[in-house]
Amino acid sequence: MSESFVFYQGKIVKEDDVKISVRSKAFNYGLGVFEGIRAYWDDENEQLYGFKLKEHYDRLKQSAKTVNLEFDLTVDELIQGTVDLLKANNCRTTTYVRPIVYNDALDIGPTLDGKDAKVVIYTQPLNKYAGKPELSVGVTSWKRISNNQLPPRTKATAAYMNSALAALETKRAGFDEAIFLTDGDHVCEGSGENIFMFKKGKLVTPPPSDNILEGITRDLVMKLAKEEMGLEVEERSISRSELYVADEVFFSGTAMEVTPIVEVDHREIGTGHEGEVCKQIKSLFFGLTLGQNPKYAESCTPVYDK
Numbered sequence: 001m002s003e004s005f006v007f008y009q010g011k012i013v014k015e016d017d018v019k020i021s022v023r024s025k026a027f028n029y030g031l032g033v034f035e036g037i038r039a040y041w042d043d044e045n046e047q048l049y050g051f052k053l054k055e056h057y058d059r060l061k062q063s064a065k066t067v068n069l070e071f072d073l074t075v076d077e078l079i080q081g082t083v084d085l086l087k088a089n090n091c092r093t094t095t096y097v098r099p100i101v102y103n104d105a106l107d108i109g110p111t112l113d114g115k116d117a118k119v120v121i122y123t124q125p126l127n128k129y130a131g132k133p134e135l136s137v138g139v140t141s142w143k144r145i146s147n148n149q150l151p152p153r154t155k156a157t158a159a160y161m162n163s164a165l166a167a168l169e170t171k172r173a174g175f176d177e178a179i180f181l182t183d184g185d186h187v188c189e190g191s192g193e194n195i196f197m198f199k200k201g202k203l204v205t206p207p208p209s210d211n212i213l214e215g216i217t218r219d220l221v222m223k224l225a226k227e228e229m230g231l232e233v234e235e236r237s238i239s240r241s242e243l244y245v246a247d248e249v250f251f252s253g254t255a256m257e258v259t260p261i262v263e264v265d266h267r268e269i270g271t272g273h274e275g276e277v278c279k280q281i282k283s284l285f286f287g288l289t290l291g292q293n294p295k296y297a298e299s300c301t302p303v304y305d306k
């Protein structure tokens with residue numbers, strides 16, 4: 001295997017040269033925030049496109065600010081660092097990019113005093129994340145963390161214990177993924193993706209006040225539905241049983257992309273197969289990840305010089 005590089009503290013260095021202590025607060029208490037980004041490979045033109053880099057790094061800065069882990073690198077420097085890293089690793093397939101900002105102090109105690117935050121970015125080939133093209137999901141008994149517990153709009157590493165518990169429970173019960181409810185029993189999101197429902201000609205998705213991560217794919221799906229398909233899009237609370245009688249339900253997320261849900265709690269959704277709205281949104285989505293759609297070209301940052 002060829003040598004792998006990471007972006008660490010503003011520089012591209014060998015992955016093996018970056019060490020994290022067993023004493024690090026990031027390891028002991030999960031004191032970090034992170035992002036999940038995709039870079040899409042265009043085989044025909046032998047080009048790789050970082051997707052929505054600005055949006056992801058804006059969110060990373062906001063997550064870091066919220067939990068007092070601020071750092072000096074600007075969004076432009078993080079974007080450039082990502083391009084340099086993808087080049088250094090000679091990524092020539094669709095790739096996941098994982099930036100992490102973490103508290104690397106070594107003393108005992110879960111403190112967030114803003115000091116010692118480090119920034120690392122690594123890359124990982126990732127084609128499809130969903131194990132199947134159509135998903136069967138179940139509502140988990142674990143409730144989604146709320147804004148006054150661990151702000152869900154920050155992508156905090158510690159929050160993923162909540163996600164992992166939900167995924168564990170629903171996978172053991174035979175489902176492909178989990179759907180969280182809020183403390184108030186509104187539909188929230190999946191363990192790592194936002195959720196949409198299509199019913200009576202309208203696309204509906206939970207609002208940020210229902211403790212979702214404000215997904216970058218979610219924003220794009222709403223924009224595509226409104227501007228390219230002329231659909232009415234509503235952000236409002238959804239109750240669990242509304243999903244059962246929806247015409248379509250689907251997930252959106254960087255890893256999950258746009259993936260249809262055909263069963264919720266063993267109730268078949270719509271026809272029991274991917275619906276037309278999901279299919280169209282998926283096709284619009286994949287139609288712009290390689291910079292092919294001029295209106296959305298700025299979503300795609302070319303990596304290799306041409």
Ligand code: PMP
Nearest residue numbers: 192193194213215216217253254
């Ligand atoms: N919710 C959660 C909990 C997530 O981890 C993710 C993945 N980042 C999403 C939603 C989807 O967000 P995005 O579209 O920005 O990847």
